[in-house]
Amino acid sequence: MNASVATVRNDLDNCLANPARRAYALPTPAGLRESLPVQPALAARIQAQRAAVRAVLDGTDDRLLVITGPCSLHDRESALDYGRRLAALNEELGDRLLIVMRAYVEKPRTTVGWKGLLHDPRLDGGNDLHAGLHAARSLLIELGELGLPLATELLSPMAAPYLEDTLSWAAIGARTTESQTHRELVSGLDLPVGFKNGTDGDLGTALDAMQAAAHSHTQFGTDDHGRAALVATAGNPDTHLILRGGRAGPNCDAASVRAAAERLADSPINPQLVVDCSHANSGKDPLRQSTVADDVVAQRRAGERALAGIMLESHIETGKQALSPALQYGVSITDACLGWSETQQLLRRLAAG
Ligand SMILES: O=C[C@H](O)[C@H](O)COP(=O)(O)O
Numbered sequence: 001m002n003a004s005v006a007t008v009r010n011d012l013d014n015c016l017a018n019p020a021r022r023a024y025a026l027p028t029p030a031g032l033r034e035s036l037p038v039q040p041a042l043a044a045r046i047q048a049q050r051a052a053v054r055a056v057l058d059g060t061d062d063r064l065l066v067i068t069g070p071c072s073l074h075d076r077e078s079a080l081d082y083g084r085r086l087a088a089l090n091e092e093l094g095d096r097l098l099i100v101m102r103a104y105v106e107k108p109r110t111t112v113g114w115k116g117l118l119h120d121p122r123l124d125g126g127n128d129l130h131a132g133l134h135a136a137r138s139l140l141i142e143l144g145e146l147g148l149p150l151a152t153e154l155l156s157p158m159a160a161p162y163l164e165d166t167l168s169w170a171a172i173g174a175r176t177t178e179s180q181t182h183r184e185l186v187s188g189l190d191l192p193v194g195f196k197n198g199t200d201g202d203l204g205t206a207l208d209a210m211q212a213a214a215h216s217h218t219q220f221g222t223d224d225h226g227r228a229a230l231v232a233t234a235g236n237p238d239t240h241l242i243l244r245g246g247r248a249g250p251n252c253d254a255a256s257v258r259a260a261a262e263r264l265a266d267s268p269i270n271p272q273l274v275v276d277c278s279h280a281n282s283g284k285d286p287l288r289q290s291t292v293a294d295d296v297v298a299q300r301r302a303g304e305r306a307l308a309g310i311m312l313e314s315h316i317e318t319g320k321q322a323l324s325p326a327l328q329y330g331v332s333i334t335d336a337c338l339g340w341s342e343t344q345q346l347l348r349r350l351a352a353g
C-alpha cells in the first residue's frame with residue numbers, strides 16, 4: 001500500500017470483518033465539488049454545450065458531432081496542450097463541426113491494466129484514488145475553461161457524481177452497456193449519453209440499454225454526502241447508439257449503418273447514431289480511423305440521415321507506448337491514437353465535406 005493511501009485509512013478498514021476486502025475513506029462528492037467548484041460562468045457554458053450536443057443528436061443542428069481526444073488522459077501537460085490545439089481548431093471549424101474533447105479519466109480493461117488517471121494518477125500502481133479524484137476533477141475543469149465541451153466514459157457508477165457537472169456528453173462502454181447498474185446510472189444523468197454496442201458486435205444490448213435508461217428507476221446508491229441512499233432517477237431521454245464494431249469486424253459500412261438505423265427506427269429512442277472510428281471499426285490501427293471517418297462523411301453526403309457523429313482516439317503523437325518510468329510526451333499509454341497533425345488534416349477535410 002502506498003503512503004498517501006495509508007494516511008486516509010480509517011475505521012472503515014476491516015468493517016466487514018472480511019479479510020478479502022478493505023475500505024479507505026474518500027472525500028464525498030459534495031466535499032470535492034466544494035473544494036474544486038465549477039464556476040457559474042463555466043456551469044452555464046456546460047449547460048449550453050449539452051443543449052448543442054442534444055440539437056445535433058435530435059437532428060435540429062446538422063453539424064457533424066466529432067468527439068476527439070486521447071484514448072486516456074495520463075498527464076496534465078499533454079492533455080492541456082491537446083485541449084489548446086483543439087480549441088484553436090474549433091475557432092476555424094466550429095460552424096461545420098460540433099467538436100467535443102474526449103477526456104477519458106477511467107479505462108475499462110479486458111483483463112487487468114492501468115485503470116486511468118482517476119484510479120492511478122501517478123501511474124505507478126499506487127492506486128491513490130483520493131489523489132486521482134482530485135487530479136481528474138481539476139483537469140476536467142481546466143480543460144473546460146479552454147472552452148470546449150468534454151466527453152468521458154462513465155465506468156464506475158460511484159465516480160460519476162464527482163465528475164458529471166464538468167461533462168457535456170458521456171459514453172457507456174462496450175463492456176458495461178449490458179449492465180443494469182450502468183443503465184440506472186444513465187437514467188439519472190442530465191446529459192446526452194452514448195451506449196456502445198457490445199464487444200461481440202451485438203447491437204441489442206445497446207438498444208435495450210437506451211430503453212432502460214430512458215425509464216425512471218429506484219436504486220441502491222449514495223447521496224452527495226456519501227451516505228447510503230435509495231436513489232430515485234427520472235430517466236434520460238437523450239441517449240443514442242455508438243457503433244464500435246465487434247469480434248466479427250467493423251460495423252461502420254453503409255449497409256451496417258442502414259441496418260442499425262432501421263433497428264433504431266423501430267425503437268422509441270433517438271434514431272441518430274455515432275460511429276466510433278477506432279476499436280473494432282479500425283482494427284485498432286490508429287491511421288485507419290481517417291478512412292472510417294471519411295467514409296462516414298461520404299455516407300452522409302449520399303443521404304444517410306442517421307449518422308450524427310464520429311469518435312476518434314487522437315493525441316499529440318501517433319501510436320502508443322508501454323507504461324514505463326520514461327514516457328514519451330504526447331503518446332497514448334492505452335489504445336494507439338492518431339497524431340495531431342493527421343487529426344488536424346482529417347477534421348479540416350470532414351468540415352469541407
Ligand atoms: O479504449 C481502450 C481499450 O480498448 C479498452 O480500455 C480495453 O483495453 P485493453 O483490452 O487494453 O484492456
Ligand SMILES: C=C(OP(=O)(O)O)C(=O)O
Nearest residue numbers: 108173174175196244279
Ligand atoms: C474502451 C473504449 O471503448 P469500447 O468500450 O468501445 O471498447 C474507449 O472508447 O475507451
